[in-house]
Amino acid sequence: MSSGSTQRVFQLRVDPLTGHSEWVVIEEEEENDGGEIFKNSQQALLATTSYLDMLNDSRRNRAYREAIDKTITNPCHVLDIGAGTGLLSMMAARAMGYGDSTTCCNSQGTVTACESYLPMVKLMRKVLRFNVLERNIRVFNKRSDELKLGVDITSRADVLVSEILDSELLGEGLIPTLQHAHDMLLVENPVTVPYRATTYGQLVESTFLWKLHDLYSNETNAYDGIHLVPTGFDSILSAKSQQYALHCDPIGEEMKLLSEPFKIFEFDFWKRPDSHGETKLLIKATNDGQVQAVISWWILQLDREGTIFYSTAPRWISLPVNTSAGDWCDHWKQCVWFVPGKGIPISKDEVIHLNAVHNDTSISYNLHAQIPRTEVTSDGFKGGNFQLMLSPERIGIYGNIEWRSAMLTAIRNALKGRVDPLCIVADDNVYLALLTLHLSKTSYVISLFPGLRDKGLQYLQAIADANGFSMNRVEVLEKKKTCLTMHDTHQRKVDLLIGEPFYYGNDGMLPWQNLRFWKERTLLDSVLAEDAIILPYKGMLKACAMSLPDLWNSRRCLCKIEGFEHSVVNRTLGACGELPESQEGPYLPCFIWQSGEYKKLSESFTVMEFDFSKPISKSHGKVQVEFAEPGICHGFVLWIDWVMDLENSIVISTGPDKRYWKQGVKLLSKPVAVGVHGSKAMTECCEAVIEASFEPSSGDLIFGHVFSSGPKLQGPH
Known part of the structure; x- marks a missing residue:
């Protein structure tokens, strides 16, 4: 070393x-x-960030390079805010002649790069050094509002280059960053790349999007007697009123477009923005329907003349000439704003009022029909001040009739013959607590709510009367404990231990990290009755070979980006594709249905099983897989199916066909052509051996694979 x-x-x-x-x-x-x-x-270290995906976005990189080359034609002072790996700084330095042996080296130009995240600053310095530009770019490990004129920089900058945009545009602090820069760091009327950003929207009807937020309406179709959102408590359990980043192309055919696209806000980078803005629009309906969501996106104008654009619009939108579009990327998506309740009914040619407001970091909407109709469910909360905010996917799960029916059957069967059962809900699932109390009028329920904690207790207290149970039958432990004693269970043994499993705040976790349920079941071993029933009974790690070209390309190793070498950042950013044979990329948690183009190349198969009737232990599995479809295999998608009964008849699947759960993806270093054995479609490989092991001490999953075109296969090395 x-x-x-x-x-x-x-x-x-x-x-x-x-x-x-x-x-x-x-x-x-x-x-x-x-x-x-x-x-x-x-x-x-940075594998879970969007840096790699962003740097692999060739249309973004090209648009910035073209705009910087066009804009910076003379030596000047350039400020790069949120510099990342320094790509824009290097583009600016090159535009002024640095690094070009054919250009005079007496340039008076200066590039100042500020980046607040120290690990990224370290990477940037490495990249600058590798590209022989470390002497030409001054790097500050600071937020831009920490830079001091006369201390850090000797003069105000003539040019601002930046990429501090999220899917909503404002979420990374664009407005306050620009305000401070114009006040303290930039000359009057500076040159900026980008020059302007404009947000657009469109009204849509979508059953899928509606089910992600309106639990009150969706649970009216349930027959289990549980009221997660009782009448008069319309928003006690809901998704937060905000814009949600979502890939809308995969559900494009499921949406009815109810308006033409409309412009919402315009933000000029070259002048100081306001913290608050409001616009009122009259939008004419193009179809009959129910306005259930506003889909929004933005278009970036990178140069002053308006010849270089970049758009995050969905594919069904016609774009301006010279707009970079077409490549799939994950760092920027469209945004969805849910219209409260069932939405607003509208007829073709009817006009709807839209009021859009932005603050420093977000945009919100309020809609109402021009002619008053029946009252639309309010976004305000009735019945008290408490609200439990959950992710849209969790709202969708709680309102899913198939999921509720499976849980109902499993818990009902487990409670048969039990008198005054003591039940523990080990996870953060409020539905399971209500369901147990409903099915057994003599049960006593202890909800651990490891993530919800007091929020879970307040929720149960608020809806107890509406669900017909008394709070003297339910308890939420005041303090988080690593294990329970008989004192905690009031000297009683536990008859039923249940979970989904679901852990509040763990939306970015990999599927097998929900085996936390197995760990916690093990810690509860001393308080479980000999005949205690544990639900789920077991977990099955499932997998499927898939073609994932868009996801693979977004996570592939970097080499040169617009002429600048970036290979030195691959390992730290968690590159998965085109790795050396000795290296492996990280697992990626993602919604497969939102991962661009994908195709199943094999049937789903079970890699290993986890038996929750026994304490947690190391697990191992090995399986031979045949490819059912020809194609290019980019990796394996993994998930867990939760088995809720001994007969394996009630299974909660979290696989790629289910949109409410994230899967784990193990991308291959090199894509492999696969086909059907013995057919003309077969190219190279027709089979693979998959071997995996689970380490309980760390929660790590080790996954190996070997492809073969013949019947005799060796184990993975």
């Missing part, structure tokens, strides 16, 4: 099997010519 100074970075790490979080020290090797900046297991 080469010598050099070692610095420390603190990273918040969550133990997936306990839910406990701690700050850990990550050592960085500042001088390592092999490209390794973080030691050992920390090499994929």
